Amino acid sequence: MPGDNADAAGKRREVLDEYESFIGRKIFFISSFILLTVLLCGISISLGPLKFSVLEVYATIFDKLFPNFFDVPELAPIVVWNIRLTRVVMGVLAGIGLAVAGAAMQGILRNPLASPFTLGISAGAGLGAALAIIAGVGIGGGGKLLLVGNAFLFSLIPSFVIVGLTRYKRATPETMILAGIAMTYIFSAISSLLHYFSDSDALKDVVVWLMGDLGKATWGDIYIVTIALVICIPLLIWKSWDLNVMGSGDEAAKSLGINVERTRIFVMMIASLIAAVIICFTGMIGFIGLVAPHMTRICIGGDNRFVIPASGLLGAAFLVAADIIAREAMAPVIIPVGIVTSCVGGPVFLYFIMRKKKEYW
Amino acid sequence: MKGLIFALVIIACHSLNVTPIMASDYTLKIFGNANMDDTIDEDDIVYVERIIDGTNEVTELADANYDGKVDKDDITHIELIIRGEEKELTLIDMADRIVTIPRPIERVVAPSVAIMRMVIQCGGVDKLVGVSAYIDKYADNMVCVAAYPELKELPFVGYEGQENYELMVSLKPDVIFTSSSYADQTQETTCIPVVSISIPSFYEAGSFEAYRLVSRIMGTEEMVEELISYADEKFDEVTDITSQIPDDEKPGVYFCHAQGATDITRAVVKYDPLDMAGGVNVADELWNGVGSTVVDISKEQVIKWNPDIIMLHGFGKTHESFSIESVLEDPDLQSVNAIKNRNIYYTKGWYIGWDPATGVAETFYMAKIFHPDEFEDLNVEEEGNKILERFYGIEDLYTWILNNSDYVRWDL
Numbered sequence A: 001m002p003g004d005n006a007d008a009a010g011k012r013r014e015v016l017d018e019y020e021s022f023i024g025r026k027i028f029f030i031s032s033f034i035l036l037t038v039l040l041c042g043i044s045i046s047l048g049p050l051k052f053s054v055l056e057v058y059a060t061i062f063d064k065l066f067p068n069f070f071d072v073p074e075l076a077p078i079v080v081w082n083i084r085l086t087r088v089v090m091g092v093l094a095g096i097g098l099a100v101a102g103a104a105m106q107g108i109l110r111n112p113l114a115s116p117f118t119l120g121i122s123a124g125a126g127l128g129a130a131l132a133i134i135a136g137v138g139i140g141g142g143g144k145l146l147l148v149g150n151a152f153l154f155s156l157i158p159s160f161v162i163v164g165l166t167r168y169k170r171a172t173p174e175t176m177i178l179a180g181i182a183m184t185y186i187f188s189a190i191s192s193l194l195h196y197f198s199d200s201d202a203l204k205d206v207v208v209w210l211m212g213d214l215g216k217a218t219w220g221d222i223y224i225v226t227i228a229l230v231i232c233i234p235l236l237i238w239k240s241w242d243l244n245v246m247g248s249g250d251e252a253a254k255s256l257g258i259n260v261e262r263t264r265i266f267v268m269m270i271a272s273l274i275a276a277v278i279i280c281f282t283g284m285i286g287f288i289g290l291v292a293p294h295m296t297r298i299c300i301g302g303d304n305r306f307v308i309p310a311s312g313l314l315g316a317a318f319l320v321a322a323d324i325i326a327r328e329a330m331a332p333v334i335i336p337v338g339i340v341t342s343c344v345g346g347p348v349f350l351y352f353i354m355r356k357k358k359e360y361w
Numbered sequence B: 001m002k003g004l005i006f007a008l009v010i011i012a013c014h015s016l017n018v019t020p021i022m023a024s025d026y027t028l029k030i031f032g033n034a035n036m037d038d039t040i041d042e043d044d045i046v047y048v049e050r051i052i053d054g055t056n057e058v059t060e061l062a063d064a065n066y067d068g069k070v071d072k073d074d075i076t077h078i079e080l081i082i083r084g085e086e087k088e089l090t091l092i093d094m095a096d097r098i099v100t101i102p103r104p105i106e107r108v109v110a111p112s113v114a115i116m117r118m119v120i121q122c123g124g125v126d127k128l129v130g131v132s133a134y135i136d137k138y139a140d141n142m143v144c145v146a147a148y149p150e151l152k153e154l155p156f157v158g159y160e161g162q163e164n165y166e167l168m169v170s171l172k173p174d175v176i177f178t179s180s181s182y183a184d185q186t187q188e189t190t191c192i193p194v195v196s197i198s199i200p201s202f203y204e205a206g207s208f209e210a211y212r213l214v215s216r217i218m219g220t221e222e223m224v225e226e227l228i229s230y231a232d233e234k235f236d237e238v239t240d241i242t243s244q245i246p247d248d249e250k251p252g253v254y255f256c257h258a259q260g261a262t263d264i265t266r267a268v269v270k271y272d273p274l275d276m277a278g279g280v281n282v283a284d285e286l287w288n289g290v291g292s293t294v295v296d297i298s299k300e301q302v303i304k305w306n307p308d309i310i311m312l313h314g315f316g317k318t319h320e321s322f323s324i325e326s327v328l329e330d331p332d333l334q335s336v337n338a339i340k341n342r343n344i345y346y347t348k349g350w351y352i353g354w355d356p357a358t359g360v361a362e363t364f365y366m367a368k369i370f371h372p373d374e375f376e377d378l379n380v381e382e383e384g385n386k387i388l389e390r391f392y393g394i395e396d397l398y399t400w401i402l403n404n405s406d407y408v409r410w411d412l
Helices: A002-045 A054-065 A076-109 A121-135 A143-168 A173-196 A200-211 A219-238 A240-246 A250-255 A260-282 A288-300 A304-328 A337-355 B002-023 B042-052 B072-083 B113-121 B134-141 B143-147 B149-153 B165-170 B183-190 B209-218 B221-242 B272-276 B282-286 B299-305 B324-329 B356-370 B380-392 B397-403
Strands: B088-092 B098-102 B108-110 B128-131 B175-178 B194-196 B252-256 B266-268 B294-296 B309-313 B344-347
Touching: A002 A076, A002 A288, A002 A304, A054 A076, A076 A173, A076 A219, A076 A240, A076 A260, A076 A288, A076 A304, A076 B165, A076 B183, A121 A143, A121 A173, A121 A200, A121 A260, A143 A173, A143 A260, A173 A200, A173 A260, A200 A337, A219 A240, A219 A260, A219 A304, A240 A250, A240 A260, A240 A304, A250 A260, A288 A304, A288 A337, A304 A337, B042 B072, B088 B209, B098 B194, B108 B113, B113 B128, B113 B143, B113 B175, B113 B209, B113 B380, B134 B143, B134 B149, B143 B149, B143 B380, B143 B397, B165 B183, B175 B183, B183 B194, B209 B221, B221 B272, B221 B356, B221 B380, B252 B282, B252 B299, B266 B282, B272 B356, B309 B324, B309 B356, B324 B344, B344 B356, B356 B380, B356 B397, B380 B397
Parallel strands: B108 B128, B108 B175, B175 B194, B252 B309, B309 B344
Antiparallel strands: B088 B098, B252 B266, B266 B294
C-alpha cells in the first residue's frame, strides 16, 4: 500500500508540475504580449511625416513631465502629444477594450462567434452615428457630442433588447446570439436607408466614421475611455472564475451555486458598455474583438482568468500594429484603421486556425 | 379722396423701401459687426458707443475683441478692423462655431476640393499650402488644376474627414477650412484655427454665403462681392430669356447621374442650371426640397417620363459605365422621344462637385441645347471662356474643357 501512496503522490506532483508549467507558459505569453505592445507603441510614436528622431520624440514626451529640461524641436509638442500620442494611446485602449469585450462575450455565450460586431453593438453605434450626421437628431447637443452620445446610446440598445428578450425566454447563449444577429440586420438596414437618402457630404462623414479611425481621438476622449476600462475590466476579471465554471454547462454551474442567468446578463452589460464606449469614439474597428481572444486561447488555453487580460494585451498590440500600417502604407494618406484590421486580421486569423493542432475551443 | 391717394403713396413708398432691406438680409457673422448688418463700418462704432451709454441693447456680435464684455476696447478693435490692421478676428463659422483667426491670412490648408476651389476663386491660390489627396487622382479632370498646374505640386493632406493631422501641422497654416463634422477635433488636435464651411450643392439663395465668409477671411471680400454680382447677372442673362418661354414649350429633360451607375437609372431630381436654362426636369416630382438630389429609378420610369432631351453627367473622353452610343442602342428605350430624335448630350453637372464657375457656363451650354432658336447667336465657347476667366483668372479654360470632354461644340 505505501507504494500506491507514493504513486499517487508522484502523480499529484506530476499534475501540479504540469499545472505550474502551464501557468508559467501563460505568464510567459502575457509578458511577451506586454513587451510586444510596448515595443509597437515605441515604434508607432516615432513614425510620421515630420522626421523627428526617436530621441527628440521621447524628449518631447518627457518635457511635459520635466519642463525645460530637454531640447524640444518646433512643432514637436503638438505633433507628438496631440497627434501621435493620442493615436497610440487610443489604439492601446481600444485594442484592450474591444478584445476584452469580445473575450468576455465569447466566454459568457460559450460561442466562438460572439463579438461586439455579431451582437449588434457596432451596428447600433453605426445607426446612432448615421442619425446624428445625416439627420442631426439625437441626444447630446450638437457636433461631436451629438455623434458620440448618439452612437453610445444606440450601441446599448442591442444589449438591452437581448437582455429584455432573454428575461421572457430563458437566457440561453443561442437566443442571445440570434437576437444579436437580428439586431445587426435591423440596424444595418435602417442605416443603409439613411445613407441612401443623404446628401454626399453627410454620407462621406458617415462612411469615414463607419470605417473606424483613431485620428479623431482627443485627450478628453481618452480620459473617458480610460475611466470606463479601469472600472469595467476588473469586474470582468472578477467574474472570470464564474465564466470558467459556466464553460462546463449551465447545469453544472448552477449545481455549483452560480446564478447563471444573472451572471450572463451582468457580464453582457459590462462587456457591451466597454465596446460601446470605445466604438462611439473610434467608429467601427472590426475583427479585434473576434481575433484577439481566439489567438489568445490558441496560445494560452481557455482559462478565462488569463484569457481576458491576455486578449486585451494582444488586442492592443494588434491594433497599434494595424495603425502603423494604416499610417505608413500609403503615406501621407491615412487609411482608416478599421480597413487594415480586417484586411490583415482576416488572413492572420485563418492561418492560426489552419495551423492549430488540437481543438482549442 | 386726397387723403386716400396720400395714404396709397405712403404705402407704395413704404413697400419700395422695404424691398432692398429684404434683399440684403445677409448678416456678416464677425465679432465687431455690432449692428448685425452685412459689413463692419463706422455705424458699428456708433452702435457700440450707444451700447456703452445704454441706449442700444447688446447684440451677439458687439464684443469685437471677444473678451466677454462690451467696452471701449471693442471700439478700438472695430477701428482696427475697418483699417484692416487687426491682429486677430473672431467669427461665427457655418457650423455656428466661434473661431478666432490671425490676421492677415498667409497660409491656408483646404482638404476639401470644393473649398480649395472656393479659395482659388476668392483669389487665394498663392496662399494654399496643402490640398486634398483627391487632386492626386483626378488632376487631369479638374478645371482648377488646368488653371493652376502648380496645385499638383502641393502636399496632399489626405481626404477630408481623414486628414493627416501631422502633415497639416507641419505646413504651419494660419487657418484650416473644412466641411467635415470633425472641425472641433481637428482644431483641438492641431492647435490651428479651423473654420467650418458648408459647401453649397447648387445655385440657390445663400449659396454664395460660403464665398462671403472665405473671402472675408482671405481679405478679398470686395473682389468676391463683385464676382457674386457677376454670377447673378450671368444667370439673369439666361433666365431673362428662358423665363419668357411658356412652360409647355420647354423641353422635358432627363438628367442622368453617371457616377456609380451602370445604366441610365440614376436620376438627378434637382439641378438649378437645368431649370434656369429653360428645361423642365422630368424627375422634379421626386424632389422633396432636402436630402439627396440623386435617386435610383427604373428604366420603366424613364419610358413613362418620355423626356425630349437626355443629359448625361460626366467629363472626359472615355465613358466607362455607359455612353451616348450605348444609351442610343438600348432596345428598352427606343420609344423615348430623346432617343428617337437622338437628343442626348454630355454635360458637366456635379462632376467633382458643384462649381459655380462651370455651373454658370453650363447654364449657357444647356440653354443653347434646349432652345437653339432663342440662343442662336450665343457662342458658348466664347461665353464660357469669359466666365471661367472671371472666376479663375486664366484664359481659355472652357476651350480646355471642350478639348477634354465630349460636350457639344457648335461650329460658327
